[in-house]
Amino acid sequence: MGKISKYFGEVRAELKKATWPWDPKEKGVKKYKQLIDSTIVVMIAMVLLGAYVAMIDFAMRNFMTFLTSGF
Numbered sequence: 001m002g003k004i005s006k007y008f009g010e011v012r013a014e015l016k017k018a019t020w021p022w023d024p025k026e027k028g029v030k031k032y033k034q035l036i037d038s039t040i041v042v043m044i045a046m047v048l049l050g051a052y053v054a055m056i057d058f059a060m061r062n063f064m065t066f067l068t069s070g071f
Contacts, residue, residue, distance in 0.1 A: 021035040
């Protein structure tokens with residue numbers, strides 16, 4: 001039982017050191033501004049990366065079709 005309580009004590013100590021992506025002084029949605037901004041950046045990056053991968057896939061597929069279709 002001592003190991004479990006030591007573990008949770010260490011977890012609590014580490015969580016106190018963590019910085020959280022919101023300002024506890026703010027109220028409402030403004031409290032989560034950094035979190036919302038970061039989420040938007042991640043979503044935009046995902047869309048751009050997906051478009052890039054789709055474009056490369058399309059180009060490679062057409063190139064391979066051209067090579068294997070027989071001139």
